[in-house]
Amino acid sequence: MEVKGWCMTRVEAYLKALELAFSKMDSTSYWPVPVADVAPYFSDLEALDLIDCLKAAEEQGLTKKDIASTIASPTVLRQAIPDILVGLKACTPPVSKETRMWLVEYLFDILEEMMVSDIFCQGGENLRLDQGQVQILLEQSIWIGAAEQYDFVKEVHRLSTTLLSLMWALYFYTWPNVGFEFHGPYRVALPGAPKRKAILIVRDFFNLHPWEIWPPLDTIPCSQVRILAIYDTALSPTIDIFGHMLHSGDLISSCLAVSIYVDSEIIQTVYKLSDLNTRLLAAISEQSQRINIMDRRGLIEKYILIRYYIFRGLRTLLHRDWKPPTVIYQRLDEWGLISSPEAQEFNWHHFEQTFDPRNDFVPGITRYEEK
Amino acid sequence: MRVLVKGLAASAGQAQGVARVIATPGDCEKVQPGEILVAVITDPSMIGAIQKAKAIVTDLGGLGSHPAIVARELGIPCVVGTGNATSVLKDGMEVLVDGSKGVVYDAS
Numbered sequence: 001m002e003v004k005g006w007c008m009t010r011v012e013a014y015l016k017a018l019e020l021a022f023s024k025m026d027s028t029s030y031w032p033v034p035v036a037d038v039a040p041y042f043s044d045l046e047a048l049d050l051i052d053c054l055k056a057a058e059e060q061g062l063t064k065k066d067i068a069s070t071i072a073s074p075t076v077l078r079q080a081i082p083d084i085l086v087g088l089k090a091c092t093p094p095v096s097k098e099t100r101m102w103l104v105e106y107l108f109d110i111l112e113e114m115m116v117s118d119i120f121c122q123g124g125e126n127l128r129l130d131q132g133q134v135q136i137l138l139e140q141s142i143w144i145g146a147a148e149q150y151d152f153v154k155e156v157h158r159l160s161t162t163l164l165s166l167m168w169a170l171y172f173y174t175w176p177n178v179g180f181e182f183h184g185p186y187r188v189a190l191p192g193a194p195k196r197k198a199i200l201i202v203r204d205f206f207n208l209h210p211w212e213i214w215p216p217l218d219t220i221p222c223s224q225v226r227i228l229a230i231y232d233t234a235l236s237p238t239i240d241i242f243g244h245m246l247h248s249g250d251l252i253s254s255c256l257a258v259s260i261y262v263d264s265e266i267i268q269t270v271y272k273l274s275d276l277n278t279r280l281l282a283a284i285s286e287q288s289q290r291i292n293i294m295d296r297r298g299l300i301e302k303y304i305l306i307r308y309y310i311f312r313g314l315r316t317l318l319h320r321d322w323k324p325p326t327v328i329y330q331r332l333d334e335w336g337l338i339s340s341p342e343a344q345e346f347n348w349h350h351f352e353q354t355f356d357p358r359n360d361f362v363p364g365i366t367r368y369e370e371k
Numbered sequence: 372m373r374v375l376v377k378g379l380a381a382s383a384g385q386a387q388g389v390a391r392v393i394a395t396p397g398d399c400e401k402v403q404p405g406e407i408l409v410a411v412i413t414d415p416s417m418i419g420a421i422q423k424a425k426a427i428v429t430d431l432g433g434l435g436s437h438p439a440i441v442a443r444e445l446g447i448p449c450v451v452g453t454g455n456a457t458s459v460l461k462d463g464m465e466v467l468v469d470g471s472k473g474v475v476y477d478a479s
Binding site: 248 | 440
């Protein structure tokens with residue numbers, strides 16, 4: 001990538017994308033437990049094991065495309081990379097810079113296999129589909145126009161918020177993209193009006209039943225929901241490196257047409273959408289009650305299990321146990337519960353040092369020096 | 372109009388209504404359609420109440436927080452990261468939420 005006459009490495013591009021995302025995010029609410037209170041128990045072990053898994057995968061002849069197919073979404077991989085990096089830097093004995101760079105570049109290569117746009121979403125695009133695939137999607141979907149059925153469009157967006165909340169309830173605030181991905185914006189023509197330029201956003205909720213990490217929720221009536229929504233170009237939606245969608249103007253009034261499939265079955269009535277929403281709200285309530293009665297240790301263990309769930313496909317492909325090793329639980333026993341310091345005012349330089357694989361800076365361990 | 376609280380403009384638009392401060396999970400059931408939901412932060416268990424609200428105001432959170440994300444999807448105004456909304460705003464106060472400017476005004 002050429003920027004102002006010099007060649008930006010992928011690490012630099014990655015850090016730029018992180019800076020942009022963090023600058024828009026401001027403070028975050030760590031629900032139900034802050035990552036800094038959990039990462040020390042597992043992040044070094046998980047990062048080392050990930051290196052071992054990727055080397056084993058190479059020895060077995062697996063391609064990066066094979067490995068990419070085991071990961072739920074590019075966004076969750078992008079979200080995991082900072083976590084993995086801090087884990088690598090915290091290892092005892094230390095992991096060399098060369099090894100860190102090898103892993104990071106390897107993960108960037110996997111992202112390349114998953115996307116057709118810039119892997120760090122610079123430019124606000126998170127594109128999974130090429131133009132041909134988008135065209136097929138447009139032609140094969142049954143569209144409901146906002147002009148004819150505004151209530152339906154409104155209900156679809158309401159359902160989306162319910163599904164997003166379910167993702168948070170199942171995967172906590174850090175890893176909801178284990179279960180869903182927003183991708184786009186794709187430049188399209190409005191179906192039925194080929195001269196009308198528009199934008200397609202795909203909301204894929206592909207894992208509503210993570211039975212490996214939670215007991216089944218009988219109230220969840222489906223496993224997957226796909227929402228296709230076409231908007232006026234004035235909405236100017238963007239998706240950042242962490243999968244956050246931002247836009248100007250009002251989402252619903254900018255919507256021109258929608259198409260929604262639940263377990264591959266088309267939904268075309270407001271009644272069916274409302275019924276699904278009501279059932280999912282009940283599921284969230286049930287799941288929230290489960291979380292609310294968990295003690296802090298239980299929450300930390302669950303968080304770690306969800307974190308390991310991200311690479312379960314890779315470890316399963318290698319015939320390994322994907323769940324956290326017992327040494328993590330021994331650490332929990334020995335160290336007790338730790339609490340991270342109060343969040344400081346946002347300082348990008350501190351984050352940059354933390355997430356740059358080329359240096360040895362570890363937050364909380366290395367002395368931080370102001371730039 | 373008098374400014375009551377300021378925060379981060381998380382979801383554009385304006386909405387006027389009666390404030391409903393959520394202090395405990397049980398308070399979610401008190402939210403009536405068209406009210407302004409005020410909380411320290413929202414979590415998934417509050418989504419039913421959020422879907423009734425006309426706008427959201429929170430003490431904590433950024434553009435990637437739960438209230439910000441769901442407000443944008445619902446197309447309702449949202450101001451997050453105010454630091455003091457749950458202290459300043461009281462149940463029953465008539466307020467105007469400007470989600471484009473990140474300001475909540477006294478509309479009584």
